[in-house]
Amino acid sequence: MLPRLIKRQSPSKAMVYLSPILALLLTLLASIVLFLIMGVSPSGALHAFFVEPISSIYGLTELMVKATPLILIGVALSLGFRAGVWNIGAEGQLILGGLFGGATALFFYEKTGFYIIPLILIMGALGGIIWAGIVAFLKTRFNANEILTSLMLSYVAALLLNLLIHGPLKDPDGFNFPESRLFSDSALLPILYDGTRLHLGAVIALFFVGIGWILLSRTLLGYQIKVMGDAPAAGEHAGFSHSKIIWTTLLISGGAAGLAGAIEVSGPIGQLLPNISPGYGFAAIIVAYVGRLHPLGVLFAALLLALSYLGGETAQMKLNLPVAVTGVFQGLLLFFLLACDVLIQYKIRTSKKSESTIAPAVKSSIKSTSEVK
Amino acid sequence: MAQPSEYLLELTGMRKAFPGVLATDNVDLKIRPGEVHALLGENGAGKSTLVKMIYGILKPDAGEIKFDGKAVNIKAPAHARELGIAMVFQHFSLFDSLTVVENISLGMDHASSMRELAEQITEVSQRYGLPLDPNRHVYTLSVGERQRIEIIRCLLQEPKLLIMDEPTSVLTPQEVKKLFVTLRRLGEEGLAILYISHKLDEIKALCHDATILRLGKKVATVSVDKESTGSLAAMMMGEEMQAFKHPKKPTLGDIRLKAKNLNVVAADPLGISLKDINLLVHSGEVVGIAGVAGNGQDELLTALNGERLSESGSVIIEGEHIGHLGPNKRRLMGMASVPEKRLGHGAMPDMSLVDNAFLTSYERLHFISHGLIDYGKTEDYANKVIKDFSVKTPNADVPAASLSGGNLQKFIMGREFDQNPNILIVAQPTWGVDAGAAQTIREAIRKMASKGAAVLVISQDLDELMEISDRMGAICGGVLSKFYPISEITIEKMGLLMAGVSLDDMHDDVINGSEVNHNAS
Numbered sequence: 058m059l060p061r062l063i064k065r066q067s068p069s070k071a072m073v074y075l076s077p078i079l080a081l082l083l084t085l086l087a088s089i090v091l092f093l094i095m096g097v098s099p100s101g102a103l104h105a106f107f108v109e110p111i112s113s114i115y116g117l118t119e120l121m122v123k124a125t126p127l128i129l130i131g132v133a134l135s136l137g138f139r140a141g142v143w144n145i146g147a148e149g150q151l152i153l154g155g156l157f158g159g160a161t162a163l164f165f166y167e168k169t170g171f172y173i174i175p176l177i178l179i180m181g182a183l184g185g186i187i188w189a190g191i192v193a194f195l196k197t198r199f200n201a202n203e204i205l206t207s208l209m210l211s212y213v214a215a216l217l218l219n220l221l222i223h224g225p226l227k228d229p230d231g232f233n234f235p236e237s238r239l240f241s242d243s244a245l246l247p248i249l250y251d252g253t254r255l256h257l258g259a260v261i262a263l264f265f266v267g268i269g270w271i272l273l274s275r276t277l278l279g280y281q282i283k284v285m286g287d288a289p290a291a292g293e294h295a296g297f298s299h300s301k302i303i304w305t306t307l308l309i310s311g312g313a314a315g316l317a318g319a320i321e322v323s324g325p326i327g328q329l330l331p332n333i334s335p336g337y338g339f340a341a342i343i344v345a346y347v348g349r350l351h352p353l354g355v356l357f358a359a360l361l362l363a364l365s366y367l368g369g370e371t372a373q374m375k376l377n378l379p380v381a382v383t384g385v386f387q388g389l390l391l392f393f394l395l396a397c398d399v400l401i402q403y404k405i406r407t408s409k410k411s412e413s414t415i416a417p418a419v420k421s422s423i424k425s426t427s428e429v430k
Numbered sequence: 431m432a433q434p435s436e437y438l439l440e441l442t443g444m445r446k447a448f449p450g451v452l453a454t455d456n457v458d459l460k461i462r463p464g465e466v467h468a469l470l471g472e473n474g475a476g477k478s479t480l481v482k483m484i485y486g487i488l489k490p491d492a493g494e495i496k497f498d499g500k501a502v503n504i505k506a507p508a509h510a511r512e513l514g515i516a517m518v519f520q521h522f523s524l525f526d527s528l529t530v531v532e533n534i535s536l537g538m539d540h541a542s543s544m545r546e547l548a549e550q551i552t553e554v555s556q557r558y559g560l561p562l563d564p565n566r567h568v569y570t571l572s573v574g575e576r577q578r579i580e581i582i583r584c585l586l587q588e589p590k591l592l593i594m595d596e597p598t599s600v601l602t603p604q605e606v607k608k609l610f611v612t613l614r615r616l617g618e619e620g621l622a623i624l625y626i627s628h629k630l631d632e633i634k635a636l637c638h639d640a641t642i643l644r645l646g647k648k649v650a651t652v653s654v655d656k657e658s659t660g661s662l663a664a665m666m667m668g669e670e671m672q673a674f675k676h677p678k679k680p681t682l683g684d685i686r687l688k689a690k691n692l693n694v695v696a697a698d699p700l701g702i703s704l705k706d707i708n709l710l711v712h713s714g715e716v717v718g719i720a721g722v723a724g725n726g727q728d729e730l731l732t733a734l735n736g737e738r739l740s741e742s743g744s745v746i747i748e749g750e751h752i753g754h755l756g757p758n759k760r761r762l763m764g765m766a767s768v769p770e771k772r773l774g775h776g777a778m779p780d781m782s783l784v785d786n787a788f789l790t791s792y793e794r795l796h797f798i799s800h801g802l803i804d805y806g807k808t809e810d811y812a813n814k815v816i817k818d819f820s821v822k823t824p825n826a827d828v829p830a831a832s833l834s835g836g837n838l839q840k841f842i843m844g845r846e847f848d849q850n851p852n853i854l855i856v857a858q859p860t861w862g863v864d865a866g867a868a869q870t871i872r873e874a875i876r877k878m879a880s881k882g883a884a885v886l887v888i889s890q891d892l893d894e895l896m897e898i899s900d901r902m903g904a905i906c907g908g909v910l911s912k913f914y915p916i917s918e919i920t921i922e923k924m925g926l927l928m929a930g931v932s933l934d935d936m937h938d939d940v941i942n943g944s945e946v947n948h949n950a951s
Contacts, residue, residue, distance in 0.1 A: 067832055068780075275802045280788065287778040293737050294767075294775055295789045296757035 062403040072401045077347045077358070079400075080393035087389050097376055105375045106368035106386075116367070118253035122325055123363035126151065126317035126337040128262040131344035131355040132269040133313030137306035139273070139350050140282040141289070144307055146192065146207025147314040148338025149214035150185035154315025156218050157184030159237060159322040159329040162244035163226060169243040177244060177323050178261075178316055185315020186308050188214060193307040197300040203307070211338070219331050226329055237329035246324040258320035265313070269352035282306060314338055335366060336384070343391045362387065437496075438463045438622045439484070439591055444493035446479050453479040455646045457493070461591065466613060466623045468633040468654065470666055471643035472890065477626050480643070481593050484624075485517045486510040498590070511539055516584035517593040522576050526569040533568060534583045547586075554585050558612050574605035581612070592616065593624045598632060610636050628666065628722060630659045631929070642666055663925040667892045683713025686884030687734070687765075687853045688746040692753070694733045702726040702908040704733060707744075709910060711853070711884040716875060717913065718899030719888045720928055726908035727888045728770060731857045734886070735767035736760040747853065758793055764852030766790070768842055770861065770888075772835065776842045779831035783823065786830050787812035787845055794849050811848070819844035819870065836867035843871055847878060854878055857888040872898050892924060906930035 088106075089099040110116045130147045137144045144150075158181030165173045188210060195201035219235070228238045246256040273279040284292040285302045292299065321333055340362050347361065348354030369383030441459040445452075454476040461467045471477045482488040484495065486504035495502055497513050504510050507517075524533050531548045535541070542550075548564040555562045560578045568576060577597065584592055594613075598606045613623055613636060625637055633640055633654060640657070642649040642665045649665045692707035704726055711717050721727055732738040734745060736757035745753040747763050757767075769775040777786045788797055788808045797808050812826040819840040823833055830838060839859070846854065859875060860868035875898055879885045888905075889895050895902055896916065903913040904927035911927040912934070923933060 067829070271802075275805075277792070277798055277801075277803065280785070280803060283781060283785070284778055284789065287780045288774045290771070290775040291778045291789060294735075294757065294769060296736065296759075296761070 060405050060407040062399065063406045065402060065404050068401050069404075072397075073349060076397040076400060077349065077354075077394060080347070080390060080397045081361070083393040083397070084386065084389045087393070088386060091385070095378070097378065102372060102376060102378070105371045106382075107364060109371050109375070110364060110367035115253055118250060118255040119367060120360060120363050121259045122254050122256070123366045124359040125256075125258045125262045125324075126321055126334070127341050127344050127359035127362055128356055129258075129265055129313045129317040129320070130310070130338060130341035131348060131359050132265050132352045133310040134341055134345040135348065135350040135352065135355055136269065136273065136279075136282055137310050138286075138345055140285045140302050140306050142196075142303050142306045143204045144189065144192065144207050144310045145204050145342065146188075146209075146211045146214075146338070147310060147341055148334060148336060149207070149211030150188045150311040150314035151318040151321070151334050151338045152211070152214040152218050153184035153188040154181035154318030155184075155322045155329065155333045156214075156221065156318070157181050157315065158319025159240075159333075160221075160226065162240040162323055163237055163329070165241075165244060166238060167241050169241075173243050174246060174257075174323065178319050181319020181322075182312040182316040185311040185313070185318065187311075188315070189307045189311020190304075192311075193304045196303055196307075203303075218329070218333070222329055222331055228328075235331050239328045240323060244323055245327055246320065254325050256320075256324040258317075258324050261316070261320065263356075266352045266356050269355075273352065278305065314341075340366075340387055343387055343394075347390065347394055362390075365390075436462060438498060439624075440494075440496040441480075441484070442494045442496075444480060444483060444495075445491045446476075446483060446488060447491055452646050454483075454643070457643065457646075457648045458651075459641050459648075460651070461622045461624060463590065463622050464617050464620045465639065466617045466625055466637045468637035468640035469624055469626045469643065470628060470630075470633060470640050470662065472628055472666060472892075475643040475666075476646040477643055478595065479646075481517070481595065481624065481626060484510070485515060485593060508539060511587055511589070514588070514590035515593065516587055516589035516591070518577070518580045518584055518595065518597060520595045520597070522580055524568050524576055524579060527567065529565050529567050530562060530571075530579055531564040533579060534564075534586065537583050538586070550586055551582055554582050558585065558615055559608070560612055572605075574608070577605075577609070585616075589621065591622045591624065593626070595626045596628075597625075598627070598629065606632070630662050630666075630925070633662065634659060660922040660925060664921050667921055667925075681714050683882060683884075684748070685710055686713050686748055687711040687855075687886065689734065690744055690746060692733060692740055692744040694729055694738050694740055696729065696908075697738075702729055704729050704908045707733075707910045709886075709913075711886050713852070713882050713884050714879055715900040716879045716885040716887060716898050718895035718902040719886065719905055719910070720892055720895050720902060720924055721888075721890065721905040722928055723890055725906050727857060727890075727905060729908065730905060730910075731767060731769060731855060731888060734855050735765065735769075761790065762793055765855070766846035766849055766851035766853070767855040768846055768857060768859065770857035772838050772842060773831060777830040777838060780829050782829060783816070783826040783833075783841060784809045784812045786841070787815060787826070789845075791845060791849055815841060815844035815848050818848060819874070835861075836863040839863050840867055840870065843874060847874055850881075851878075851883060853884045853886075855886045855888070858891070859887060859889065860891065860894060868894075892921070904928045 085103070088103070092099045092102040111120055130151065134144060134147060158177040161177045161180040191210060192203050192207045195206050196203045222235045222237060226237045228234065228236055246258055249255045249257065249259065273282070281292065281297045281302055284295065284297060285299060289299055317337065318333065322329055326333060344355055344358045344362050348356070348358035365383050365386045369380060369386070372378040372382055373380055437460045439461045441457065444454055444457045446454045457476070457480055469477050469480065479488060483490045484504070486506045486509050495504060502513060504513070531544055531551060534551060535544060535547055551562065551564040555578070560582060562575060562578050562582060568579070597609060617623060627633055637654050639651060640654050640662065641651045642662070644666060689707045689709040692704055694704040696703040702725060707730065729738070733740055736755060736759070739756065740753040742751040742754040747760065747765060750763070752760055752763065773779045784805065788803065791811060792798055795811060797804050809826055815821065816823060816826060821841045821844065822837050833841065843859070856875065859871050863871065872894065875885060875887065887895060887898060896919065899916055901913045901915055902919050902924070903911045904924060906928060907930055909930065911932065926933060
């Protein structure tokens with residue numbers, strides 16, 4: 058008898074937390090198969106991927122460097138996803154933030170002042186807010202699907218960055234390479250631990266986890282976000298404004314992504330390049346879901362995804378694996394997570410005698426007709 | 431070998447229970463070939479449950495179904511279709527972006543080529559006066575045309591019995607006329623039609639016999655020609671209610687809630703617009719608004735509680751113009767409301783009872799201090815509501831969706847009642863609630879009024895309104911009737927009001943004429 062899915066009486070709380078772990082195990086299994094197909098020793102590959110990158114202090118600090126933008130964006134996206142606002146374009150908002158922050162840094166080239174770094178961060182957040190604001194406007198004014206608009210604006214953002222780097226922001230002494238000047242020291246984030254790249258952004262990210270947690274669990278805004286995500290009509294019954302929640306969550310996630318972009322360019326990168334993000338904005342979507350849309354969960358999920366970036370680099374150097382292995386790992390993780398999440402609402406039965414003999418199509422017709430009633 | 435029977439379909443002793451409700455109890459029904467048979471009853475009378483058993487969606491707990499003289503055990507809709515039973519649902523299942531013929535081919539049990547199917551569709555549509563171009567896309571079609579797709583889809587399977595679930599609720603009067611022409615022709619050709627409705631005039635115009643259900647039980651099977659609209663209404667709603675002892679005349683206080691020429695345009699094209707609503711509710715009285723579902727009840731509730739805004743002077747609380755103010759401002763002025771839909775409108779299904787207690791009470795009861803939610807106080811309040819209204823739940827941390835309908839309704843009612851509102855608006859207070867809980871809720875509503883609140887109850891349950899209201903009116907097509915003291919109200923009058931007929935335009939003998947007619951027959 059084939060195993061079949063039976064709907065649970067109520068969602069399983071345990072599966073909510075077990076699902077990401079199960080998904081990670083399945084991802085590892087699938088990676089092993091993948092490595093075997095590619096003719097690489099699985100144990101060596103897994104070691105290179107997951108152990109080697111974090112077996113030194115430097116490796117651990119690098120992990121945090123990679124995790125920083127993922128945490129910032131992941132926490133903010135969680136808020137939106139909880140409210141049912143699907144901002145898929147954090148990558149574009151990150152790029153705009155990098156662009157705004159980077160342009161600010163270049164504007165203050167060779168100047169000094171304590172105000173420069175805060176200004177870069179504020180401008181970065183502003184860039185992301187403007188980019189996400191377009192999405193919010195289109196959504197609330199024309200009911201345009203935010204998944205499409207935010208995603209498409211990401212490509213616009215990437216092209217805009219390229220355009221400006223090939224034009225006004227290009228390094229005048231850079232032999233026509235599409236890169237900006239290196240920022241002056243006053244525009245670089247302070248390093249927390251000498252000899253590493255661990256910078257102030259990590260502290261901001263951890264602070265953000267705390268803020269996000271309080272906001273979601275203890276404030277009226279967090280409550281409104283949860284209500285809108287669960288039952289928009291109940292939100293309207295209570296007098297909450299749906300469009301206010303759309304604006305707020307989109308601007309928060311845009312601002313956070315923009316801040317992450319500014320932190321990237323004024324932290325580990327130190328200049329504007331055509332590519333300032335290896336897809337942090339997209340990976341943060343996976344982070345948010347693996348972290349169960351909870352700020353604390355996001356912190357751990359961000360570290361896991363950061364490890365996949367580091368591991369991908371190590372595997373590339375040590376085992377000559379293609380760079381795509383990072384993307385494949387991230388994709389597999391999301392894929393398995395979504396599959397495992399089915400088990401939150403359903404359980405697997407293999408026995409012949411099932412509780413429900415009604416076919417799924419009929420079930421849905423019962424549901425639709427009982428709604429009519 | 432079964433005896434050949436004059437009946438196409440015979441149901442005996444059909445019974446189906448759901449947790450907490452007996453949806454149908456010992457129901458019999460017989461339909462001859464070629465007969466248009468009405469299944470009549472109020473919402474919740476068990477009509478849908480009964481036809482779902484005939485169509486194989488629900489399994490009866492007890493009872494026998496005979497089709498074509500043979501006892502059958504209908505396991506699934508596909509099985510029902512095989513036997514020759516087809517059903518047109520109230521809500522269509524069509525893909526907007528596909529053409530008519532593509533949609534129909536998706537629903538066919540036996541595949542045939544698109545071209546053949548298109549020809550069949552054209553043929554059937556011409557034969558029965560159901561004009562329809564098989565190659566049009568569904569999104570370009572009107573609601574009436576979409577229904578034709580569903581009907582043709584059924585007819586292509588050459589059924590012997592066609593079940594139609596409230597087919598006219600989405601049609602314009604003109605479309606209804608056309609549909610009836612088609613249905614009569616189908617009847618003449620020998621197709622039996624089971625026509626579900628609570629619209630009495632339609633049944634008078636179309637059906638031969640009618641089986642009336644009430645609270646899950648069969649009241650009678652009658653010949654429609656021999657009955658009047660009034661007598662059918664009386665059977666549908668129950669005659670015993672006329673004997674009901676009306677509440678004592680209330681001691682009326684000031685006008686608490688007033689609607690003055692309230693107009694609200696429907697948000698979506700199929701919605702109902704409110705037209706010139708005028709309404710007064712005094713302190714200490716319960717005012718009831720009856721009406722058939724979908725005649726503007728939801729729109730009225732949301733316009734009064736602030737979910738839909740209107741001109742500032744069109745809703746007035748204690749003399750203040752508040753039509754332009756949202757729900758929270760109105761709550762702070764002492765208004766509380768309970769919407770008809772519990773899960774998703776009155777409560778968030780996946781959130782805890784504590785969170786649900788917070789939803790409408792946080793401003794009046796000050797659950798936010800220094801910008802943070804005081805969950806301790808909120809939980810205390812949730813537990814108070816649970817205790818005061820004896821809500822059956824393990825604790826206040828379970829999600830709202832885990833409560834039964836009656837318990838959740840008690841919780842939502844309690845959440846509003848325990849805030850001691852001056853004005854209370856309740857829609858369908860006991861919908862789907864078991865008898866015990868319903869009694870608790872009705873008593874609580876009366877108690878609110880006797881404590882001085884102005885109470886407005888919008889309900890489809892006439893019995894209930896007659897039991898708890900001091901004055902009554904009805905809403906039909908977004909227009910509110912005049913209100914009458916409960917002592918002047920009869921079922922016939924309510925039936926007319928619910929159909930949108932003004933009692934002022936009629937002579938007494940017309941109003942009571944149906945009664946005479948009934949006695950004469």
